Amino acid sequence: MAEMLSGGDMLIRALQDEGVEYIFGYPGGSALHIYDAIFRQQKIEHILVRHEQAATHMADGYARSTGAPGVVLVTSGPGATNAITGIATAYMDSIPMVVISGQVPSDLIGTDAFQETDMVGISRPVVKHSFMVRDAAEIPGVVKKAFHIATTGRPGPVVIDVPKDTTDPSATYAYEYPENVNLRSYKPAFAGDMDQVNRVIAELLVAKRPVFYVGGGVIQADAETSLRALVRAVNAPVASTLMGLGAYPGSDSQSLGMLGMHGTYEANMAMHEADLILALGARFDDRVTNNPDKFSPRATIVHLDVDPASVDKIIRSDIALVGDAGWVLNALWDAYQARDAERDAAAREAQQQDIAKWWQQLEQWRSAHGLNHNLQPHEGQSILPQLAIQSLYRVTKGDAFVTSDVGQHQMFAAQYYHFDEPRRWINSGGLGTMGFGLPSAMGVQMGNPESVVACVTGEGSFMMNMQELSTCLQYGLPIKIINLNNQALGMVKQWQDMQYGGRHSQSTYSDSLPDFKTLVEAFGHVGIRVSDPLELDAAMTTAFAEENKNRLVFVDVWVDPNEHVYPMAIKGGAMNDMILSRPQEAAS
Amino acid sequence: MRSILAVLLENEPGALSRVVGLFAQRNYNIESLTVAPTEDTTLSRLTLTTSGDQEKITQIMKQLDKLVEVVQVVDLCKAEHVERELLLIKVRAEGAARAEIKRSADVFRGQIVDVTAQTYTIQLVGPSAKLDAFVRAIDDSGVNATILEVVRSGVSGVGRGNHILAL
Numbered sequence: 001m002a003e004m005l006s007g008g009d010m011l012i013r014a015l016q017d018e019g020v021e022y023i024f025g026y027p028g029g030s031a032l033h034i035y036d037a038i039f040r041q042q043k044i045e046h047i048l049v050r051h052e053q054a055a056t057h058m059a060d061g062y063a064r065s066t067g068a069p070g071v072v073l074v075t076s077g078p079g080a081t082n083a084i085t086g087i088a089t090a091y092m093d094s095i096p097m098v099v100i101s102g103q104v105p106s107d108l109i110g111t112d113a114f115q116e117t118d119m120v121g122i123s124r125p126v127v128k129h130s131f132m133v134r135d136a137a138e139i140p141g142v143v144k145k146a147f148h149i150a151t152t153g154r155p156g157p158v159v160i161d162v163p164k165d166t167t168d169p170s171a172t173y174a175y176e177y178p179e180n181v182n183l184r185s186y187k188p189a190f191a192g193d194m195d196q197v198n199r200v201i202a203e204l205l206v207a208k209r210p211v212f213y214v215g216g217g218v219i220q221a222d223a224e225t226s227l228r229a230l231v232r233a234v235n236a237p238v239a240s241t242l243m244g245l246g247a248y249p250g251s252d253s254q255s256l257g258m259l260g261m262h263g264t265y266e267a268n269m270a271m272h273e274a275d276l277i278l279a280l281g282a283r284f285d286d287r288v289t290n291n292p293d294k295f296s297p298r299a300t301i302v303h304l305d306v307d308p309a310s311v312d313k314i315i316r317s318d319i320a321l322v323g324d325a326g327w328v329l330n331a332l333w334d335a336y337q338a339r340d341a342e343r344d345a346a347a348r349e350a351q352q353q354d355i356a357k358w359w360q361q362l363e364q365w366r367s368a369h370g371l372n373h374n375l376q377p378h379e380g381q382s383i384l385p386q387l388a389i390q391s392l393y394r395v396t397k398g399d400a401f402v403t404s405d406v407g408q409h410q411m412f413a414a415q416y417y418h419f420d421e422p423r424r425w426i427n428s429g430g431l432g433t434m435g436f437g438l439p440s441a442m443g444v445q446m447g448n449p450e451s452v453v454a455c456v457t458g459e460g461s462f463m464m465n466m467q468e469l470s471t472c473l474q475y476g477l478p479i480k481i482i483n484l485n486n487q488a489l490g491m492v493k494q495w496q497d498m499q500y501g502g503r504h505s506q507s508t509y510s511d512s513l514p515d516f517k518t519l520v521e522a523f524g525h526v527g528i529r530v531s532d533p534l535e536l537d538a539a540m541t542t543a544f545a546e547e548n549k550n551r552l553v554f555v556d557v558w559v560d561p562n563e564h565v566y567p568m569a570i571k572g573g574a575m576n577d578m579i580l581s582r583p584q585e586a587a588s
Numbered sequence: 589m590r591s592i593l594a595v596l597l598e599n600e601p602g603a604l605s606r607v608v609g610l611f612a613q614r615n616y617n618i619e620s621l622t623v624a625p626t627e628d629t630t631l632s633r634l635t636l637t638t639s640g641d642q643e644k645i646t647q648i649m650k651q652l653d654k655l656v657e658v659v660q661v662v663d664l665c666k667a668e669h670v671e672r673e674l675l676l677i678k679v680r681a682e683g684a685a686r687a688e689i690k691r692s693a694d695v696f697r698g699q700i701v702d703v704t705a706q707t708y709t710i711q712l713v714g715p716s717a718k719l720d721a722f723v724r725a726i727d728d729s730g731v732n733a734t735i736l737e738v739v740r741s742g743v744s745g746v747g748r749g750n751h752i753l754a755l
């Protein structure tokens with residue numbers, strides 16, 4: 001006979017049956033029955049944050065680094081609205097997440113009750129789907145549907161709004177967790193179309209200047225193995241989006257690094273001059289394409305995406321591949337091997353020569369204007385932010401999980417830290433959420449307790465969620481925070497330098513910054529401050545040393561406040577229109 | 589280009605607000621919208637008119653299809669279809685204008701459904717363009733026929749013959 005449980009107990013039991021390890025949340029009136037259910041069980045650990053936005057970013061970091069959905073629990077009203085930024089962040093980057101929000105009792109909904117807000121309404125544009133529980137008996141089914149929707153197709157956040165009366169401990173129901181879910185109106189594509197796959201391979205076998213343009217969809221689908229095999233077999237270059245870094249190893253010679261607004265010269269030139277672009281799990285974001293009308297004029301465009309609405313949205317594709325990136329990439333790799341084996345040696349030889357010529361061109365671009373990954377410290381100068389990332393890369397041997405906030409430090413990290421594995425680079429790409437870095441690093445550390453987790457941030461972003469230093473102490477999270485302190489909102493200031501005659505409107509605050517070393521020490525952590533480039537490596541080494549293995553260490557790196565991120569796309573231009581340096585910027 | 593989209597939607601609370609919200613959020617235009625349950629009470633059917641080039645209409649349909657509660661979407665204008673809209677128009681009808689208005693209503697096969705000494709209320713069913721023409725005819729009739737109120741239902745549509753939208 002089925003067990004009799006209250007709505008609150010059913011909710012938590014359903015999360016247990018879904019295999020949830022952690023709930024990131026913050027209690028409040030409408031959620032108290034649920035919190036009592038959490039108290040009376042041991043299977044799921046609840047992580048108490050200091051602000052609900054951080055709970056959503058923690059769940060997000062957990063999801064991005066492990067592949068499992070993140071789970072958030074907040075109360076109604078301000079608890080729910082505080083969660084919105086994190087939900088929107090997850091939505092823009094297609095991250096699986098289930099957010100449970102308490103709601104005022106059903107009979108008070110619509111009366112402007114204390115801590116009432118229309119959570120389903122307010123979250124609607126930034127969720128994949130949402131549910132309002134109308135009857136306690138439907139809770140197990142709703143939870144099952146929510147996880148199914150959040151994790152399949154193009155993943156995304158799902159909100160479950162739970163009126164307090166539906167979790168009332170005095171009413172019990174027969175609990176049974178559904179084995180399957182069948183929604184007639186939701187059937188996401190999984191298998192691709194083999195005819196389309198074969199058309200792609202036909203193009204790939206004759207391409208002279210192919211480029212793989214790889215996005216976060218490949219990482220989401222855990223499709224890196226077949227991607228890497230195919231890239232190597234073709235001997236093609238790989239340009240990665242901000243979200244796709246790590247799908248193909250960043251330190252491999254076939255990687256051109258990141259493309260787009262702050263992408264490498266060689267990646268953007270390759271995209272512009274290609275004759276075949278394979279866009280895999282990428283969505284032709286405006287930060288990639290620059291002006292779509294001038295995008296890659298000579299290329300045949302192949303677009304793989306699990307979301308049919310992404311295909312032909314910005315750039316019209318010549319061959320569309322709709323389906324799971326893992327399924328489609330496996331099919332592409334199998335088909336490539338079969339067709340390559342069939343073709344005659346002369347055809348293969350001819351293509352290899354074409355691609356060798358393509359590599360001559362690519363290497364020429366790379367050596368002319370590629371990033372310098374061998375920067376040297378100079379006595380008496382400020383620390384270059386790029387040098388700090390290079391130091392982090394060396395000290396962590398390229399093997400850390402790295403989260404970031406948003407701004408110049410984010411671009412420097414994406415450019416200078418080579419990610420060789422997927423799910424190691426965690427940042428808010430689509431929404432560009434400052435305040436993401438620290439809490440997402442906490443979620444990454446919870447999901448990967450034995451791994452080294454670094455948060456590359458700037459003092460502006462860090463101060464948006466620094467209250468979580470307290471949470472880090474409570475749960476013993478030994479994150480290493482690398483604060484590229486330029487005493488300004490660096491990216492805003494850069495745009496003001498480049499486009500507003502150097503008028504730094506509201507982007508500086510150097511007279512009012514806290515002493516971060518003392519600040520983090522007050523929170524019970526280790527603080528290090530470094531401003532001499534010759535002491536940078538030592539500071540970084542100390543941060544990651546054995547003696548600090550179990551401590552949160554904050555390295556306040558005072559960097560050159562005048563440094564700009566280059567390359568930078570020229571607004572309205574094609575992908576090959578870039579400003580590469582300050583002298584070029586000054587001349588233009 | 590005008591499109592008439594027919595949408596089968598789960599008949600659930602909040603489903604309609606997702607459709608309407610999608611149009612606002614993505615800056616698509618809704619010219620008219622009608623919605624009601626179907627013979628299957630778990631489903632609502634919605635007819636929506638919008639406009640845009642083919643790429644835009646395709647994108648609208650894909651975005652609609654992505655909504656979890658949307659079961660099916662078709663563009664009725666892609667094939668033979670029947671389109672109908674209901675118009676109720678209340679007109680000041682006094683003196684010589686009464687006969688003229690009645691004649692116009694007859695020409696358009698409208699029905700006078702309410703009469704007072706000063707007003708006529710006329711009901712007319714047909715494609716939107718016919719309704720537009722009738723309103724213009726009354727407005728331009730030259731007699732003293734002031735339009736007092738116009739109520740239109742928005743377009744409902746169905747594919748002809750074997751073009752069937754159902755589960």
